[in-house]
Amino acid sequence: MADGPQDLTGRRALVTGGGVGIGASIARALADAGARVAVTYRTHVPDDDLLSELEQGAGRSPVAVQVxxxxEADVEAAVGAVVDEMGGLDILVNNVGGLVTRATLRQLDLATWRRILAVNLDSMFLFSHHALPHLPRHAGGRxxxxxxxxxxTGGHPGALAYATAKAGVLGFTRALATELGPEGITVNAVAPGFIEATPFHDTFTTAESKQRTISGIPVGRAGRPEDVAGAVRWLASEAASYVSGEVVNLNGAQHFH
Incomplete structure (x- = not known):
């Protein structure tokens, strides 16, 4: 339920890659806080239960766009459709991305390298570029x-291109925060560690590797999509209005050991 400084009632949010896993959990958290939510998807179509939860939370029908x-043509059209349907946009969550495939430097070819960077970096640039004209200036744009x-850390073996792309996300975030600060738009990143119940680990991580990773997390458990969603909801809210250019690390202290 919406409450206090994390109340997002009346706000309009777009969550890319919001049909499943972390993205779906983020969409739920924003809707529960009162925001009307749009999600994009490519292969992970949002199911009826998710769409029903988003409508129940915000009291308005959600928007789902395949993209x-x-x-760029797809992204431009998707942002336009979302803005037309919701009457504007206040919050953009650049969640879409993924490992795509595990490959070492010796195994990578240029096409695969570019595909991984496109999924993780080009997508973020494109959605940010086309959403920016619609975000409110000096009125809580996020x-x-x-x-x-x-x-x-560089990730596990075979994550070279993915780790490079995700490091690029941090540079993009900090630079854009500086650029948009005078307009009152905040830009922040969330950097999850091991998060269970996601297509990423279901596809690319063996059961043995999962157990080894969890055993090395100081807080004693894997992360959950809801952990990420809670951080995103806070960053989207008035409670985080003075936070910009920052990285919220969600890894159970794993990064520090």
């Missing part, structure tokens, strides 16, 4: 990006 997040623990 290739690395295609851009939130999704990085990763891999940006700090």
């Amino acid at each position: 290739d997040a690395a295609s 851009i939130i990006t999704m990085s990763s623990l891999a940006a700090h």
